[in-house]
Structures are given as C-alpha cells and as structure tokens.
Amino acid sequence: MLEFRKDIFADERDDNLKEVGQPTQRQDMLGHVTGTSPYYDDHRFANLLHLKILRSPYAHARIRSIDDAAAARAPGVKRIIRAADVPVNLNTLLSLIQFGKDDEPSLASDVVRYKGEPILGVVATSERAALEALALVRVSYEQLPAVFDVEEALKPGAVSVNAVYPKNTFEYYGKYDHQKLRFGDVEAAFKQADAVLEDRYQMSPIEHAPAETNGSIAVPDTNGRVSVYTSTQALFFSLDTSAKINALPSNQLHFIGGTVGGGFGGKVDTMTEPLVILAARLTGAPVRYRFSRHEEMQFGSPRGAERIYIKDGVMKDGRIVARQVRAYFDSGAYTRLSSYAVVKCVAHIPGPYTIPNVHADVFCVFTNRTPATAMRGFGVTALDFALECQMDKDAVAIGMDPLEFRILNAYRDGDMKAHRRQAKNCALIECAQVVAEKASWPLRDEFRRMSSRQGGGEHRTGAAAERTRAPAPAVPAATPRPAPASPQRVSYERPAAAASPSAPPPTQAPAGSTHGAPRFSSVFGTRRR
Amino acid sequence: MAKHRGRGVATINYPIGMNLGGDPSQALVHSNPTGKFTVTLSSIDLGQGMKSVTRQICAETLGVPVDDVYVDTADSDTGPHCMGSFASRGTHRVGNAVMAAAREARAVMMEAAAEELEVDPGDLETDGRGNIQVKGAPHRSISVRDVAIAAQFRQGKTISGRGIFLVPLSDVDPETGEMSPATCYAHACLVAEVEVDDETGEVAVLKMTSAYEIGRAINPKLVEQQLVGGSWMGMSHALYETPEPYYPNTRDGPRDFNEYLMPGPGDICPHDIIVLERPAPDGPFGAKGPGEMCANPVLPAVANAIYNAVGVRIDELPITPEKVLRALKARGGAPGSGRAR
Numbered sequence: 001m002l003e004f005r006k007d008i009f010a011d012e013r014d015d016n017l018k019e020v021g022q023p024t025q026r027q028d029m030l031g032h033v034t035g036t037s038p039y040y041d042d043h044r045f046a047n048l049l050h051l052k053i054l055r056s057p058y059a060h061a062r063i064r065s066i067d068d069a070a071a072a073r074a075p076g077v078k079r080i081i082r083a084a085d086v087p088v089n090l091n092t093l094l095s096l097i098q099f100g101k102d103d104e105p106s107l108a109s110d111v112v113r114y115k116g117e118p119i120l121g122v123v124a125t126s127e128r129a130a131l132e133a134l135a136l137v138r139v140s141y142e143q144l145p146a147v148f149d150v151e152e153a154l155k156p157g158a159v160s161v162n163a164v165y166p167k168n169t170f171e172y173y174g175k176y177d178h179q180k181l182r183f184g185d186v187e188a189a190f191k192q193a194d195a196v197l198e199d200r201y202q203m204s205p206i207e208h209a210p211a212e213t214n215g216s217i218a219v220p221d222t223n224g225r226v227s228v229y230t231s232t233q234a235l236f237f238s239l240d241t242s243a244k245i246n247a248l249p250s251n252q253l254h255f256i257g258g259t260v261g262g263g264f265g266g267k268v269d270t271m272t273e274p275l276v277i278l279a280a281r282l283t284g285a286p287v288r289y290r291f292s293r294h295e296e297m298q299f300g301s302p303r304g305a306e307r308i309y310i311k312d313g314v315m316k317d318g319r320i321v322a323r324q325v326r327a328y329f330d331s332g333a334y335t336r337l338s339s340y341a342v343v344k345c346v347a348h349i350p351g352p353y354t355i356p357n358v359h360a361d362v363f364c365v366f367t368n369r370t371p372a373t374a375m376r377g378f379g380v381t382a383l384d385f386a387l388e389c390q391m392d393k394d395a396v397a398i399g400m401d402p403l404e405f406r407i408l409n410a411y412r413d414g415d416m417k418a419h420r421r422q423a424k425n426c427a428l429i430e431c432a433q434v435v436a437e438k439a440s441w442p443l444r445d446e447f448r449r450m451s452s453r454q455g456g457g458e459h460r461t462g463a464a465a466e467r468t469r470a471p472a473p474a475v476p477a478a479t480p481r482p483a484p485a486s487p488q489r490v491s492y493e494r495p496a497a498a499a500s501p502s503a504p505p506p507t508q509a510p511a512g513s514t515h516g517a518p519r520f521s522s523v524f525g526t527r528r529r
Numbered sequence: 530m531a532k533h534r535g536r537g538v539a540t541i542n543y544p545i546g547m548n549l550g551g552d553p554s555q556a557l558v559h560s561n562p563t564g565k566f567t568v569t570l571s572s573i574d575l576g577q578g579m580k581s582v583t584r585q586i587c588a589e590t591l592g593v594p595v596d597d598v599y600v601d602t603a604d605s606d607t608g609p610h611c612m613g614s615f616a617s618r619g620t621h622r623v624g625n626a627v628m629a630a631a632r633e634a635r636a637v638m639m640e641a642a643a644e645e646l647e648v649d650p651g652d653l654e655t656d657g658r659g660n661i662q663v664k665g666a667p668h669r670s671i672s673v674r675d676v677a678i679a680a681q682f683r684q685g686k687t688i689s690g691r692g693i694f695l696v697p698l699s700d701v702d703p704e705t706g707e708m709s710p711a712t713c714y715a716h717a718c719l720v721a722e723v724e725v726d727d728e729t730g731e732v733a734v735l736k737m738t739s740a741y742e743i744g745r746a747i748n749p750k751l752v753e754q755q756l757v758g759g760s761w762m763g764m765s766h767a768l769y770e771t772p773e774p775y776y777p778n779t780r781d782g783p784r785d786f787n788e789y790l791m792p793g794p795g796d797i798c799p800h801d802i803i804v805l806e807r808p809a810p811d812g813p814f815g816a817k818g819p820g821e822m823c824a825n826p827v828l829p830a831v832a833n834a835i836y837n838a839v840g841v842r843i844d845e846l847p848i849t850p851e852k853v854l855r856a857l858k859a860r861g862g863a864p865g866s867g868r869a870r
Contacts, residue, residue: 234613257603388829
C-alpha cells in the first residue's frame with residue numbers, strides 16, 4: 001500500500017546511505033507494545049494532592065462576588081487558589097517570542113469571557129474531595145451579552161469580548177486589525193476574466209481528542225526547585241510560560257516530559273502546568289492537575305473555526321488570473337496562538353498555484369467561546385479545504401478536468417509567489433501525475449509531460465508583482481526605520497528594541513538566486529529566500 | 530433511493546517549520562567510553578517518531594550502526610532548548626541540529642582514530658559497521674569502541690558535539706504581506722472515492738489514492754504511519770468531528786467519546802500511497818517532514834467527490850448526513866445515477 005517512486009528526482013538525490021531510508025524499528029517500540037512506556041501520570045508520589053478548577057457556567061458575565069468559605073472548610077481541602085494568588089496572572093503564550101499583548105488570566109477575577117473559563121482552584125487530598133468542595137463555592141454573576149459569530153463581532157456596537165483588544169480583533173503592527181497580502185491588481189484582473197466565482201467556506205472547531213487528556217504533576221524538591229511531569233508537546237515553551245506566570249527564575253523548574261498520549265497541537269498551550277506549580281509551592285506537596293474528558297472536549301482549546309471567502313477570476317484556457325481571499329479566524333475569548341496562524345494562513349495564500357494577482361485580508365477575531373489553539377495543519381487545513389473546493393468549482397465553470405486544471409496552474413521552480421519569494425524545489429505536478437497514473441485518472445499527454453522543473457519563471461507573474469511593489473520608504477536612507485509601536489515577533493525573550501537599527505532596507509535579490517542568496521531581516525541583518 | 534459513487538481530487542503543499550522561522554532547536558551528542566553514543570534533546574517524541582528519525586540521522590552522520598545510538602528526550606535539566614514538537618518542524622529543525630552535533634563528534638572521533646592509526650584524519654572513513662579504516666586499505670582499521678577507549682583514557686579527548694539549527698526570523702511587510710514563511714515545502718495529491726446514500730445522507734469513503742513528496746523519507750515505516758494515520762484524521766475532519774455541531778451556535782456540544790463522533794475501524798478504507806523524494810536543499814539528507822500535511826488533502830477531496838457523486842457542494846465542515854440531505858433536498862434530489870469518473 002506504500003510504494004516509492006525513486007525514479008522521480010533521482011538526479012537530485014544521493015541514495016547511497018546506510019541508516020537513512022531504512023525501516024528501522026523505533027527504540028521505544030517494546031515499551032509501547034507492552035504498555036509500559038511511562039506517561040506523566042504513571043509517576044507515583046506519596047501524599048499526592050489534587051487540583052480541580054471552578055469554571056464559568058456563562059459565556060460572558062461579570063463576577064460580583066465569590067464566597068469560598070464553605071469550600072475552604074470542606075473535608076480534605078488543603079488550599080483554595082484565587083486569582084490574587086497567581087504572581088503574574090495575565091499572560092499571552094506568544095509573549096515568549098514578543099508577539100502580542102498579555103490578554104488572558106490564569107484565573108478570572110472580574111469578568112469571565114467564555115463558558116468554562118477558570119475562576120478558582122481547590123487543592124484537596126482526592127479529586128473527589130476537590131470536586132465536592134468546588135460545589136460549595138458560591139459565585140454571584142451578572143450575565144452579559146455575548147457574541148459568537150466572527151462577522152457579528154466585527155460590526156459596530158458589537159459586544160467587546162477581550163478588554164485588551166476592545167475591537168475584537170488582534171492588532172497587527174500596532175495599526176492594523178488584520179494581516180494583508182497584496183500582489184498584482186485583482187480588480188483589474190477580475191474585469192478581464194472569463195469567469196468570476198465567489199463562495200463562502202466554513203470550518204467548525206475540531207477537538208484534538210487525545211487518548212491522554214492534558215495534565216501535569218508538580219513535585220517540590222527539598223532545595224526549593226519544582227520538578228514537573230507533563231504531557232506537553234513543547235518542554236521549554238511550557239517551562240518558560242510557567243516561570244513567567246509564577247515569577248520564578250527558569251532554573252527553579254525542572255520539566256520532564258516523555259511519552260505523550262496524543263498531541264496534535266492540543267498540548268502546546270500549557271494549560272495545567274502554571275497552576276499545578278503554584279499549588280505545589282503553596283502546599284509544599286506534590287500536586288496533580290489533569291483534565292477530565294469533559295474539560296478536554298469543551299474547555300481545552302480546540303482547532304479554531306475559520307470562515308473563508310474566496311473570489312477567483314479564471315480564463316477559458318484554464319489560467320487563474322486573480323484570487324481574492326477574506327478570512328476570519330475564530331480565536332475565542334483570548335489570543336493564545338491564533339494570531340500566529342493568521343500570518344501563516346496569509347503566507348499560504350493562494351495555495352500551491354502561480355496566480356499573478358492575489359489579494360487577501362485575514363482577521364484574528366475574538367468571540368465568547370473557548371480559546372482556540374494550534375492543531376495539525378494550523379492556519380492551513382481550513383484554507384486548503386476552501387481553496388481546493390474552489391479549484392473544483394473553477395474547473396467545472398470553464399469545463400476543464402479538475403486535475404489538469406490544477407497541473408496547469410501549479411507553481412513551478414522559479415515562479416514568483418504572492419509573498420514575493422521565488423518558488424523552488426516544487427513537486428506538485430509530479431504528485432498529481434503519479435496519482436493520476438495510479439488511480440487511472442485520464443490526463444492528456446501535454447499534462448503528463450509537464451514538470452515542476454521546467455517552464456517556471458517570473459514571466460508568469462513578474463509584471464504583476466512590479467505593479468504593487470511596496471513604495472520605497474519616504475524617510476532618508478540614513479535614518480533608521482522606527483520600531484513598530486506594537487512589537488511583532490522579534491526573537492525569543494528579547495525585547496523589540498534589541499533589533500538592529502542599522503539594518504539595510506530590503507533589496508530585491510539578484511535574479512536566479514538560489515538558497516542561501518543575500519538576505520535581510522531586521523533582527524539578523526540577513527534576508528532569507 | 531440509491532447509493533451514488535463519485536471521486537474527487539485535491540493538490541496541496543505544506544510549509545516546513547514555524548512560519549517565518551525564528552524557531553531554533555539544539556542537540557548534544559556524546560560517546561560513552563566504549564563507543565556507544567547518546568543524543569540528548571529536550572524535544573518531545575509524540576509518537577510520530579522523533580527519537581527514531583534523529584537516531585538514524587545521528588548514526589548516518591557519525592557513520593556508526595543505528596544500534597550504537599540512543600536518543601534521550603524531554604528533560605529540561607539535560608536536554609538543550611528546542612522550540613517544541615509542532616509545525617512539522619521535528620525532522621527538519623531537530624534533525625539538522627542532531628546532524629550538526631554528530632558532525633562535530635565525528636570530527637573528534639576521526640582525529641582520535643587517526644592518532645591511534647598514525648595517519649591523517651582525512652585519509653580515514655567509517656564503514657558503518659562500527660569501524661574506522663584507511664580509505665583504500667580496509668585492513669588498516671580500528672573499531673569505534675577502541676577509538677573511544679583511547680580518546681577517553683589515553684588521549685584525553687571528548688568525543689562529543691553540539692548542534693543548533695535556526696532559520697533566521699523573517700520580517701513581514703504590513704502593507705503587502707511580503708515575507709519568507711518557510712525554506713521548504715512538502716507536496717501532495719490525493720484522490721478520494723466515496724459512496725453517498727441519498728436516503729440517509731451518509732457518506733462512506735471507499736478508497737484513497739495519494740502521492741506525497743516529502744524530501745527524503747528518513748524511515749519509510751514512520752512515513753507510512755504518518756500518512757495512513759493522517760488520512761484517517763482527514764476523513765474524520767471531513768465527515769464527523771466537531772465540538773460545536775451547530776457552530777456558531779454553541780448548543781449540543783459533546784462531552785465525551787459517546788457524543789463526539791469519529792469514524793471507527795470499519796470506516797477505514799484502502800489507501801494506495803506513493804512517496805516521492807525531492808530533497809530540500811536545507812533538510813537533513815534532504816528531509817522535509819510529512820507530519821501535519823497528510824490530513825489536509827483529504828477534506829477537500831472528499832467534498833469534491835461528494836459533488837461528483839450527487840451534484841451538491843457542501844462548503845461547511847464537517848459534512849454531516851444532515852447537511853448532505855438538506856443540500857439534496859434543496860437541489861431536488863440526487864441525479865438519476867452516479868456519474869462515472
């Protein structure tokens with residue numbers, strides 16, 4: 001069922017290798033097949049305490065008061081954890097790479113912005129004792145109107161979800177409510193197109209559904225450090241996030257991961273570690289915090305919903321001459337990682353095709369639902385669904401075979417992409433050809449002969465790119481460019497101000513450049529191709 | 530009332546590593562005194578095979594058998610920084626870091642061997658079976674074990690290496706979106722064949738045929754595991770899964786696996802997969818990474834196949850029986866017979 005076509009691209013490969021390319025059995029296979037590989041929750045500790053979280057029953061509400069006196073006196077309860085106990089309560093995950101503003105509390109204190117938002121923690125001698133104590137907490141809420149639709153959230157007068165981003169959109173470059181892509185002139189191209197098709201696509205949220213729910217165990221050691229056994233997908237990401245929220249030097253934490261019972265992007269958010277570390281430090285005892293299946297399904301972050309509008313201009317000969325995309329990422333109540341996915345989505349437009357005129361606006365929108373996060377294909381999966389359904393409709397509209405239509409428009413080595421980098425190392429056409437052969441999908445000879453390595457070049461888009469090249473900065477060349485008002489991704493744990501002020505302005509790379517050509521970036525002084 | 534067959538296609542590409550770069554990973558490689566190597570990482574093996582891929586890359590680079598390499602992961606006290614296991618970055622980013630560390634360790638190993646054999650290190654080669662020999666004169670050889678013992682106890686050399694791989698962070702132009710998102714891309718094409726029941730609205734995926742271009746398959750079994758598992762996830766995304774079945778309305782959210790629908794073993798279909806390898810110039814041995822992308826082409830290919838079968842376009846995921854039936858009703862029913870493709 002799996003076969004290799006070693007004949008294709010053989011001239012670009014050295015296949016004279018000994019270990020690479022072998023179907024070597026994994027070194028942890030025995031543990032996996034005998035059920036003895038250790039997961040975080042297989043570590044056993046005497047006197048383990050359990051953390052459970054009180055969650056908001058409302059999608060949007062003001063907290064008037066919290067009465068936890070009865071819970072604190074309940075049997076087995078060792079400690080109540082309130083928002084005021086969290087050293088740095090407000091955080092955003094990508095603050096580690098200087099992207100975005102702190103917008104999400106570990107524990108809500110004044111307003112809850114989604115159903116399931118954490119409000120208070122109970123640390124007790126058993127999960128049952130913790131849950132029974134939670135049932136004794138009395139919270140007085142004032143319900144607020146909520147917004148659940150991304151386009152409703154952008155209308156004037158819409159409910160404001162997140163106080164840090166009152167207009168319900170993530171802020172890009174300190175001035176835009178979305179990420180733009182501008183290449184060529186779509187309006188002019190639509191006028192010339194033989195057919196213009198426009199449609200709307202919607203992906204609902206999707207749950208990662210790991211066999212092992214999110215969780216971690218924190219164990220204080222005798223010298224003041226805390227060891228953390230965790231299911232995280234990103235050890236230092238979770239460690240540094242936990243250090244920030246707990247106001248601890250990072251070397252006071254020892255993170256131990258290992259076998260993960262399914263990640264798929266759902267174990268990057270560091271949802272349990274910061275509070276379980278706090279609980280362990282406050283009680284001096286080992287504490288476990290693991291999501292129930294219900295928590296994982298509804299309150300652990302899902303793949304976010306996306307709404308995508310696509311408008312294509314197509315010629316009768318099969319060429320796509322324009323593609324316009326408007327997309328909305330439903331980030332839920334807080335940013336987490338959706339702001340990043342928006343930029344990745346824009347980078348992916350218009351898909352693996354060479355189109356001379358491309359225009360996109362993609363928004364990261366806040367609504368009163370569970371915050372979304374990364375999942376396999378982050379920023380791309382829903383877009384690929386929309387693009388490839390649209391490709392099918394385009395082909396039908398002009399009476400062309402849908403696979404030949406894709407091969408005709410496929411990007412090739414040397415083509416200019418909409419984000420203004422030259423395509424290289426392409427292989428879409430070859431994938432289509434071998435599938436057609438295997439699935440007996442008829443292709444005409446000329447499409448069977450096409451190649452990713454031939455026929456590409458800037459002549460397919462060059463003129464269009466030139467028309468919309470960003471205007472030269474008005475400031476004199478010697479003046480350093482001002483730093484953006486709101487720092488975008490700069491570098492790991494380093495303020496934006498550290499960016500080199502003497503970086504030269506971007507220059508167009510010489511024609512025919514290959515990988516490793518002259519480069520530029522504000523941080524590293526080099527530009528990648 | 531009838532069942533209608535149809536097939537649909539999708540072609541996609543996928544960027545390798547975090548968008549814009551700026552996502553480093555480090556690796557350490559060292560030999561114990563008897564010539565067995567340990568790769569030390571903070572990276573996480575999610576079951577995708579990070580340990581196996583880095584182990585094979587390390588063995589190939591050192592020129593030793595894979596059995597002589599052990600990969601230790603996921604400890605922040607011993608493993609140097611890694612950005613994390615996401616964004617299809619493991620094979621490419623961590624693989625490159627391990628390769629760099631293994632190269633450095635190999636250089637020391639060859640120097641130590643040269644001192645033992647009293648030749649120039651440049652005249653030596655590894656045989657991949659645990660020996661180092663003079664090029665063209667294989668009888669003049671020494672085992673890696675003896676080299677390690679000599680390095681540790683006689684020469685005072687540490688056979689070890691450090692590696693980091695970083696794709697420098699790219700700027701983004703706020704006005705035009707000009708940026709360098711990724712250094713390499715994997716590719717795929719997938720044809721899905723479905724059967725649509727126009728009475729129940731149910732869609733069965735009967736067969737998939739796909740091709741994936743992934744640079745270099747470091748371990749073909751692990752590639753197969755990813756591609757087969759990913760296509761199942763794609764089918765599940767296309768037809769079954771969501772915690773908000775009436776999005777953006779939040780009602781009727783599932784709380785457990787009884788309420789969260791996913792296909793079972795009986796819904797899995799035959800899948801012919803073809804792997805192509807066009808090496809990435811900056812990949813370890815040309816490898817890119819098949820991780821995330823393999824779910825993506827399935828969703829649109831299934832949607833397009835449903836159109837081919839019954840003539841309705843379902844543009845909202847997941848494509849539930851309810852949505853298919855409503856669309857068929859709006860269309861005035863399915864065509865008389867499934868159109869051949």
